[in-house]
Amino acid sequence: MSSVREIARVVGVSPATVSRVINSDPRVAETVRRRVLEAANKARYVASVGRRPTTNIAFVYTSQPSLGSTYDTAILQGLSDGIELMGLDLVILNAGRNRLDHETYTQMFMRRGVRGAVLRATADSHLICEQIASEGFPSVVVGERFANPRVSFVHAESRPASRTAAEHLIDLGHRRIAICVNGIPDSDHADRLAGFRDAMKARDIEFDDRYAFQAWARRDGGTQLIRQIAAMSRPPTAVFITDPITAVGAFNEARELGVRVPEDLSIIGFDDGEMRYIVHPAMTAVCQDAVAIGRAAFEVLHELLDRKSATAVPRKVLRTWFEVHGSTAPPGQSATIKGSRQTTGQSRRKSTQKE
Amino acid sequence: MSSVREIARVVGVSPATVSRVINSDPRVAETVRRRVLEAANKARYVASVGRRPTTNIAFVYTSQPSLGSTYDTAILQGLSDGIELMGLDLVILNAGRNRLDHETYTQMFMRRGVRGAVLRATADSHLICEQIASEGFPSVVVGERFANPRVSFVHAESRPASRTAAEHLIDLGHRRIAICVNGIPDSDHADRLAGFRDAMKARDIEFDDRYAFQAWARRDGGTQLIRQIAAMSRPPTAVFITDPITAVGAFNEARELGVRVPEDLSIIGFDDGEMRYIVHPAMTAVCQDAVAIGRAAFEVLHELLDRKSATAVPRKVLRTWFEVHGSTAPPGQSATIKGSRQTTGQSRRKSTQKE
DNA sequence: CTGAAAGCGCTTACAG
């Protein structure tokens, strides 16, 4: 177990200076501070209560917190198992709100007795994640993947399954196919878009840019999407919606407007829990196991904490898969659906699987 | 800020003994241990890193964790705001898994630098909550209410709104009305049942015990419920389902069996987030604001931490309310619904509100 | 089972 004294010795300063750095005391020269933090991270320093080291593992929001989302709660579930098994504690932090001015992320973590962090990222927090990784603080990102070789992450590869999903629509006879990705861009959604384009290209279908939509990852994002689609003169006959709650919102609004799913509009959603079973008809979807992502994130972090010096950056790639349920069917005959409020028949396509 | 030394002085033992107690060292006499812990709680002792006190607030599962539920994630959201504002940290703990043998709950918390705890309770963890309260550790319960005057809790009163809900069904003309409560009994569900019975009694409707159901707070709990109802020779024309996810499961299975909602079966659900908008038709429901419960829980805990000695036990009662949406209507004519798979018409009742 | 003493780990005036 490394101590302030040991780090002081390594860096060639006094223990007092190391302590000041860890406690974000501003009266330390920039260069000294950097060297101390680097040494502290290298030695996997953790503060002690008396002679007992602190044991916090943090789940960290690097941008807007989204604690209520199915993805985030599943990640927490996945994390907590391993954390408890190792006798560690799970702390939830908000990097934006908890960091003091002129404080590095490492300082923010060390002040709180945090040993390692699982970073919940979105596209607009790439820099923060890279910053934390470059400081050398033990961390692993979920929700984004990185080209930067210093950043450790867990990623669910959704491009191939998204391609399969789009091909499923093409095979059903659809040609006017829309895609709707998240309003906040991130690499996961970019992958799903890429898989979609792969399919279109492979099957030689020209993609009409008017069929590319963006929506917020909220119910009303789906509402807006369906309203836009319903207002089109040549609406798509199918849409791939790359977020669970947006897809659910789209289901609701389709009903509201009398757009039948799947007869008037086939919908492929994305699911990381069991949202696909909550809507009716059950949702054909690209699926990932978010609990497994959380579990993998802890494994990666644990590996990082175990080794004394940073050698190779551990990463883990999980798979996503495509499930056909009742929300996709061959394109129907209805030429215009705008404003029409026909009887919603029970003529739903059979689900191919249940549970 | 109280220290081991100070507590030692108060109790009349050495600091070493206090330290042993806090670290769950078994070599301390039972009576001494009790006195030390009592004094430590009274003094609101928290461990320090050097001269800095630790700052953890714990969200504690006292029985089965249910991190994924809408209720729990909303509570966490509500808690985290206040916690961050006060510069504290939110830790998630599992009382069952983290406690060592022969350790009191206070010891478990103090070992981890926890200042106060929000206890997530169910009916079968009443004793644990009362135990923690009787130890004098700063705690507030959510999810249950208590007769025990030592226990502090935040409670959403659902009896009156549940009565209103049942009266709504009676006013629509329903007489064969069922209720389905949680498989794990708790005081919230008991209240909803009581409110239901209040209405039946006030309107002089005899309640048929065959219309009293229990189900797990999972989708398939709702599935089982609807199957049982569909198999009855004289099925109810309406059901009040006191849990969000069970209600959603019931919606799904009703579709699956061709039981039309609300024509064949009116459903009143319970909602603590926005589940009622995700199903179709939108769900008439008794509603509570679970985020507000989390916020209130932190306020109560903060009050407990602030005062040096335990005087009156702070409690807070929030309201629930009843919202009419599309899943309730006058009873239909269909005599038997078993196995029938009729066209599901668009004839849904208008929602009275949206958002 | 307990305390006196040693001592670790960290922080903080104080001095420069």
Next chain:
DNA sequence: CTGAAAGCGCTTACAG
């Protein structure tokens, strides 16, 4: 901005 020194808070052999 930094260190030497004082000292707080806690823990842990050691002795009984």
